[in-house]
Amino acid sequence: MEARIIAVADVVEAMASHRPYRPGMGLQKALAAVVQSKGIRYDPEAVDACLKIFKQKKFTLE
Secondary structure (H helix, E strand, O other), rough: OOOHHHHHHHHHHHOOOOOOOOOOOOHHHHHHHHOEEOOOEOHHHHHHHHHHHHOOOOOOOO
């Protein structure tokens, strides 16, 4: 389960953040992409926990 949580967190951070070779897509689009692949690529419980942290707990990436 820990690896599944790390996978979701890593994907969200990677998509949302700017990289030298491409601009970041932003947090909202990154979360939407993870939700779209929920149960297909990513563990549903890990995705739900990630959404809860960002939306209910108002966590942000800096």
